[in-house]
Amino acid sequence: MHNWKHISASVWHQSAGQVGLSGVLLLAALAFTSLLWSPYPPEAISGSILAPPSLRHPLGTNGIGQDVLSQLLSGCRVSLLVALSVSLGSAALGFLVGAAAGYYPKRLGVALMRSVDVLMAIPRLPLIILLAVFLRPLLINVITVLIFLSWPGVARTIRAQVLTLREQDSIRFVRFSGGGFTHILRHHLLQELFPLLLAKSAMAASYAIVAEAGLSFLGLGDPTLKSWGMMIRSALDYPGLLWTSAWIWWLLPPAAMVSLAVFSFTLTGYGLDEALRHQESD
Amino acid sequence: MSRYLKRRAATYLLVLAVALSLNFLLPRSIPGNPIEELSSGLGNLPVLVDPKTLQALQSYYGLDKPLLQQFWSYLEGLTRGDLGYSISYRAPVSQVLVNRFPWTLLLTVSSLLLSFSAALLLGSRWAGSQVGEWRVLLPAVLLESVPSFVLGSLLLILLGVKLPLFPLSGAYSTLSEATGLLRLLDVIHHAAMPVLVLSTSSFFSAYLVVRSSVLLVKHEPYVLMAKIKGLPEKTIRYHYVLRTALLPVVTFFGLRLAYSAGGAILVEVVFSYPGVGRLIYEAVMSHDYALLQGAFLIFTGWVVLINFATDCLYFSLDPRVKEV
Amino acid sequence: MLNAQDLTLQVNRKTIYPVWKVDFAVAEQERVAVVGESGGGKTSLAWGLIGHPIPGQRIVAGSVLFRGTNLLNLSSAERARFYYRDMALVPQNAQNSFHPTQRMWKSAREITSRNKAGTDTLEDVMESVAAFGPPLEIPNSLWNHYPHQLSGGQKQRMAVILALLNSPQLVLLDEPSNALDELNRKTLVSFLGQWAAAKDAGLVLLTHDIGIAARWATRVVVLYRGEVVEELPAKMIEHPHHPYTQGLVNASIRLGDLPLSRSSIPGHAVPIAETPKGCGFAERCSQARSYCRKETPRLVQWGESRARCFRKS
Numbered sequence: 001m002h003n004w005k006h007i008s009a010s011v012w013h014q015s016a017g018q019v020g021l022s023g024v025l026l027l028a029a030l031a032f033t034s035l036l037w038s039p040y041p042p043e044a045i046s047g048s049i050l051a052p053p054s055l056r057h058p059l060g061t062n063g064i065g066q067d068v069l070s071q072l073l074s075g076c077r078v079s080l081l082v083a084l085s086v087s088l089g090s091a092a093l094g095f096l097v098g099a100a101a102g103y104y105p106k107r108l109g110v111a112l113m114r115s116v117d118v119l120m121a122i123p124r125l126p127l128i129i130l131l132a133v134f135l136r137p138l139l140i141n142v143i144t145v146l147i148f149l150s151w152p153g154v155a156r157t158i159r160a161q162v163l164t165l166r167e168q169d170s171i172r173f174v175r176f177s178g179g180g181f182t183h184i185l186r187h188h189l190l191q192e193l194f195p196l197l198l199a200k201s202a203m204a205a206s207y208a209i210v211a212e213a214g215l216s217f218l219g220l221g222d223p224t225l226k227s228w229g230m231m232i233r234s235a236l237d238y239p240g241l242l243w244t245s246a247w248i249w250w251l252l253p254p255a256a257m258v259s260l261a262v263f264s265f266t267l268t269g270y271g272l273d274e275a276l277r278h279q280e281s282d
Numbered sequence: 283m284s285r286y287l288k289r290r291a292a293t294y295l296l297v298l299a300v301a302l303s304l305n306f307l308l309p310r311s312i313p314g315n316p317i318e319e320l321s322s323g324l325g326n327l328p329v330l331v332d333p334k335t336l337q338a339l340q341s342y343y344g345l346d347k348p349l350l351q352q353f354w355s356y357l358e359g360l361t362r363g364d365l366g367y368s369i370s371y372r373a374p375v376s377q378v379l380v381n382r383f384p385w386t387l388l389l390t391v392s393s394l395l396l397s398f399s400a401a402l403l404l405g406s407r408w409a410g411s412q413v414g415e416w417r418v419l420l421p422a423v424l425l426e427s428v429p430s431f432v433l434g435s436l437l438l439i440l441l442g443v444k445l446p447l448f449p450l451s452g453a454y455s456t457l458s459e460a461t462g463l464l465r466l467l468d469v470i471h472h473a474a475m476p477v478l479v480l481s482t483s484s485f486f487s488a489y490l491v492v493r494s495s496v497l498l499v500k501h502e503p504y505v506l507m508a509k510i511k512g513l514p515e516k517t518i519r520y521h522y523v524l525r526t527a528l529l530p531v532v533t534f535f536g537l538r539l540a541y542s543a544g545g546a547i548l549v550e551v552v553f554s555y556p557g558v559g560r561l562i563y564e565a566v567m568s569h570d571y572a573l574l575q576g577a578f579l580i581f582t583g584w585v586v587l588i589n590f591a592t593d594c595l596y597f598s599l600d601p602r603v604k605e606v
Numbered sequence: 607m608l609n610a611q612d613l614t615l616q617v618n619r620k621t622i623y624p625v626w627k628v629d630f631a632v633a634e635q636e637r638v639a640v641v642g643e644s645g646g647g648k649t650s651l652a653w654g655l656i657g658h659p660i661p662g663q664r665i666v667a668g669s670v671l672f673r674g675t676n677l678l679n680l681s682s683a684e685r686a687r688f689y690y691r692d693m694a695l696v697p698q699n700a701q702n703s704f705h706p707t708q709r710m711w712k713s714a715r716e717i718t719s720r721n722k723a724g725t726d727t728l729e730d731v732m733e734s735v736a737a738f739g740p741p742l743e744i745p746n747s748l749w750n751h752y753p754h755q756l757s758g759g760q761k762q763r764m765a766v767i768l769a770l771l772n773s774p775q776l777v778l779l780d781e782p783s784n785a786l787d788e789l790n791r792k793t794l795v796s797f798l799g800q801w802a803a804a805k806d807a808g809l810v811l812l813t814h815d816i817g818i819a820a821r822w823a824t825r826v827v828v829l830y831r832g833e834v835v836e837e838l839p840a841k842m843i844e845h846p847h848h849p850y851t852q853g854l855v856n857a858s859i860r861l862g863d864l865p866l867s868r869s870s871i872p873g874h875a876v877p878i879a880e881t882p883k884g885c886g887f888a889e890r891c892s893q894a895r896s897y898c899r900k901e902t903p904r905l906v907q908w909g910e911s912r913a914r915c916f917r918k919s
Contacts, residue, residue: 114293121297121589123544126562126581127304133566133574134308210429214548217431218563236435236552242443251439255432263427270423501661507703510658511768512689513716522705 017271020202023264031080034073042066042074042226050246060249062231063238072253075228079209079261082143086208087201089147094154095197099189101155102162103181113159116152124149128211132220139222146211150204157200161193195276202269206262213258228254290593294586301582305575306356365579366572370564375576379558383580385453386550386557388473390542393480398488398535400481405492406524410500418489426486430545434479434552441475448475451554476553480546484538491534495527502526529596536592540585607808608632608655608693608776613668615654615832623878624650624663626832629905632776632808637799639819639840640812641854642829647877648812649698651829652780655810656695657685672776691720693776694769701761701785704753710764711749717771738767742797743790758785763794770801777802778810783818795822816843816851817858828854831878831886838911847913849891885915893917 039058040046045065046057053060059068101112128145135141165171165188174184215221216229223230231254241247359365365375408415425433442450449455454469499505500523508518547559554560558577565574608631615625624647632638642648653660657670657677670677672693677685689695697703704713711731718726718734726734732746742763748756749764756764762785769777779798783791799822802809813819819826820843828836828851836848846852878886884899885891891898895916903914 114296117293118296118300121294121585122301123541123581123585125544125547126578129547129562129566130304130308130574130578133571206427213429214431217548218551218566220566232432232435242439247439251435255428255436258432259424259428262429263424266423266427503699503703504705506661507697507700508705509686510653510656510689510695510697511717512686512691512720514686515683517716521708526706 016267017275020264020267020269020271023260024268027076027080027261027264030073031077034077038070038073040067040070042070044070050244050250052246053249059253060246062250063234063241063246068231068250068253071226071231072228072257074226075231075254076257078139078225078227079212079258082139082146082212083205083208083261083265085143086146086150087205089143090150090154090204091197091201093147093151094200095158095190095193096185097151098155098158099162099185099193100181102159103166103184105163105166109159112155116155119149119152120156125211125214128215129218129220132215137220137222139225142212142215142221146208149211150207154197154200154204157196158193161196162189165189165192195272199269199272199276202265202272206265206269209258209261209265228258232258287593290590294590297586298582301579302357302360303353305579306353309571309575365576368565368570368573368576370568370570370573375572378561378573379576379580382556382558382561385555386543386546386559388453388469389476389480389546389549389555389557390539392473392477393546394484394535394538394542396477397481397485398531400485401488401492402524402531405489405496406519406527409493409496422486422489425482428482429548430479430483431548431552433482434476434549437475437479438552448472453556472555476546476549476555479549479552480542483545484542488531488534488538492527492531495530496523499523499527533592533596536588536595540588540592543584544581607634607673609671610655611669611671613651613654613670614666615650615659615663616666617663617877621879624832625654626878627668628829628832628834630655630827630834632810634775634808635802635806636825637802637809637823638811638825638827639823640810640827640829641814641816641819643814643854645877646829647832648814648829649780650832652695652697652778652810652812655778656689656693658682658689690717690769690774691772692774694772694774694778696766696769696777696779696782698780698784700765700782701758703765704761706753709750709752710756714749714768714771717768721772734771735767738770742767742793759787759790762786763790766794766798773805774807775805776808776810778812780812781814782811783813783815791818798822815858816854819843833878833886833914834905835887835915836911836913837905838913842911847908847911847917848887848915849893849917850887851913853892 043066046067047061047065049061049063049065051057051061051065057067057069059072062068062071097112097116101109101116103109128149131145131148132142135145166175171184171188174188212221212227213229213232216227217233219233221227221230232251235241235247235251235254238250241250363376365379367373368375368378371378404418408418438450441447449472453472454465455472505518505522508522513522543558546557547562549555550557550559551563558580562574562577565571565577610628610630613625613628613630614623616623628651630640630651640648640651650660650663653663654665655670657665657680659665665678668678672688677688704710711728714731714735715726718731728750732749735744735746735749738744744760744763744767748760753761762782766779766782769779777798782798783794786794795818798809798811801807811819811823816826820840823840826836826838826840826843827834828838828846828848830850836846836851838846838851843851843855846855883902885894885901885903888894888898898916901916903916905912905914
């Protein structure tokens with residue numbers, strides 16, 4: 001009994017990242033297959049309303065007769081697209097700004113950090129809603145807004161690291177022998193900070209998925225793309241759905257998928273964090 | 283006031299300035315006349331306005347004046363407490379906000395108290411425990427991964443519909459005439475599910491903060507000394523470890539208090555809870571932009587207020603900050 | 607009263623043994639000093655003797671009998687019942703081990719309330735410490751202060767007082783006079799002696815200062831690299847059997863010494879990393895022979911003392 005406790009505890013610690021990563025890969029595989037094949041086109045009305053799961057529709061149909069499974073797959077595509085682009089964008093932008101702020105800590109750094117402080121102080125969801133209302137409901141806008149809100153967090157962390165890295169002997173040597181900022185950025189800082197960036201991107205990805213689902217749920221997402229949030233929203237909007245049993249195959253799958261996606265990215269980020277910390281203590 | 287506090291105050295004023303500018307510039311940045319936008323939002327039928335009325339409306343709202351002047355009068359109105367007029371509620375925005383904000387606060391504060399108490403209790407017992415901590419961490423991560431509106435919807439179904447234990451909407455039973463204690467119980471009954479959902483979303487980060495603070499303290503010499511003095515386990519856990527680990531947790535509480543109001547939006551929508559969160563949603567649906575902006579302002583204002591209060595509190599509690 | 611046999615401690619996950627097969631006994635009303643240089647295992651031994659090894663170490667062999675009960679077989683809660691009631695350890699740097707936001711008298715109350723309900727007021731606590739404070743020159747007013755308002759020496763003496771509050775039968779003190787100046791050191795040591803005599807308690811003093819050990823204790827145990835290398839009555843300290851003890855005696859400062867007569871032992875002590883082969887002190891010993899490195903000496907009785915050495919005196 002005692003042994004089992006130890007085993008499960010160490011499994012948790014070591015495999016957090018592994019479990020997360022396998023979740024992410026699973027989702028990526030789903031998204032990729034949906035590109036190539038899907039039981040039905042997501043928008044097509046292919047069956048009767050609220051039909052329970054069957055051979056023709058493994059996850060049943062929704063309130064207007066569309067195949068739930070197909071919509072689920074296409075939603076996977078959307079969510080991963082959002083997750084990837086937001087994490088890439090915020091990582092890139094945050095890295096550049098943070099590195100610049102850390103490398104030139106006096107005036108440029110102070111100015112940049114002040115704007116980071118301001119951006120981070122504004123409450124996120126209200127701001128997202130405000131921006132989403134006034135911009136047209138396109139996916140690209142959603143992605144842009146999310147990148148805009150995620151990069152300050154990355155920048156702050158990167159800057160703190162660059163501040164200390166800057167004074168390391170190896171970097172100082174390069175500086176004094178004439179290496180400019182871009183050179184150091186590309187050849188030294190990027191390598192050094194890459195794992196940290198990866199960890200931060202994973203967290204940004206998980207937030208992006210939640211935020212996109214939330215926006216779709218509020219009706220502010222791209223109505224042409226069937227994302228999971230939108231599926232949940234239409235399910236909840238359908239009058240009386242909760243009193244039938246149809247919510248089990250219409251509402252639960254997208255809910256489970258969103259949770260799975262967030263869980264995977266969060267665990268991946270957590271695992272990367274732990275790995276970084278162990279590396280430092282060695 | 284010290285330099286530290288002055289710097290923080292400057293940052294917050296900047297935040298407010300940015301928020302106000304956003305509020306002001308965004309509606310004016312979209313193509314089309316704001317008046318047309320405003321007028322076409324009433325209901326589903328586009329309202330055709332003849333040019334003369336259009337002109338009158340424009341000059342009433344000062345839209346024909348230069349941008350800077352419009353901004354100035356906007357600010358002026360703000361200092362008078364005039365946040366505009368809500369077309370969907372047919373009342374001043376400020377009035378609507380004042381009516382709804384306390385409900386949001388009720389949800390926010392209750393859920394934070396709940397999640398932080400749970401985090402403190404569990405953290406003091408399980409922090410750093412190689413053997414058993416996964417029992418807290420795993421469910422916490424799982425719960426945190428489920429988006430709040432998803433969890434809320436599921437809970438709504440299970441506990442509101444399938445087993446009608448809890449009400450489906452509102453902050454109190456509108457038809458009952460109960461007063462006093464019964465009324466209080468009714469409010470609690472209505473708030474139970476939203477508060478529960480909100481606390482699950484803040485529990486994990488609260489737990490992490492408690493955990494790191496407790497771990498730091500657990501290795502202090504006075505904790506070890508308490509053990510070989512033979513002091514009871516409970517005394518060590520609560521009086522020695524928890525008490526001294528409290529400061530970072532308290533400041534984190536302040537931080538969460540600031541931002542949780544915005545985080546309550548989705549939950550309020552799911553549970554149809556009459557707070558400012560749901561108000562933002564309604565405003566979006568009905569194109570009531572004045573209301574939308576007012577709600578955004580109140581969220582930002584709340585963030586600034588609580589952040590600054592936390593800074594002051596931290597400043598007075600930790601004398602080392604005074605030297606910064 | 608306290609009887610440890612074969613006590614062996616190990617550093618977690620490493621093959622380093624700060625204490626190796628130590629037999630150590632304290633009788634009622636005995637005053638034992640454990641001497642050795644830093645790194646020699648005194649602190650590890652002290653914590654091992656109360657059954658609570660220093661975090662990062664664990665007890666891998668041996669037994670510690672306190673009044674017939676093996677402390678190592680008890681659960682930590684059962685062991686804790688003895689602490690600061692029947693036995694007390696005052697660790698090194700005890701002055702840094704007070705609750706930072708609690709007044710000193712409340713820390714004292716935590717101790718006295720082990721025997722009764724914890725509802726004593728400041729006055730009650732002051733009565734309890736009345737017997738201790740004045741001899742150790744702690745003004746009563748200091749008890750109402752916070753730890754950071756007191757000097758290291760004051761806190762050190764208060765830490766000793768807390769250990770003695772419940773009149774334990776066995777008190778272990780690890781370098782209690784480190785934070786004190788010479789005068790206070792003498793005050794403390796003589797006070798301890800008087801207290802122990804009055805209470806019929808057993809005292810164990812762990813120190814690197816063999817001078818204090820010899821003056822104060824009845825028996826001296828010499829620890830080197832986690833092993834007992836010599837045990838002798840204090841009065842025989844000037845004529846030890848073991849070269850290490852002799853080295854310690856030579857290195858200690860005494861009034862009347864000619865400056866050049868002080869010497870030191872070259873090198874330093876390092877804990878044992880495996881079963882010792884040959885004498886552990888051989889490489890630093892000025893009188894080592896070839897067989898000293900090959901055979902392991904055992905503790906052998908030489909008259910009134912015991913020593914772990916092949917050399918005949």
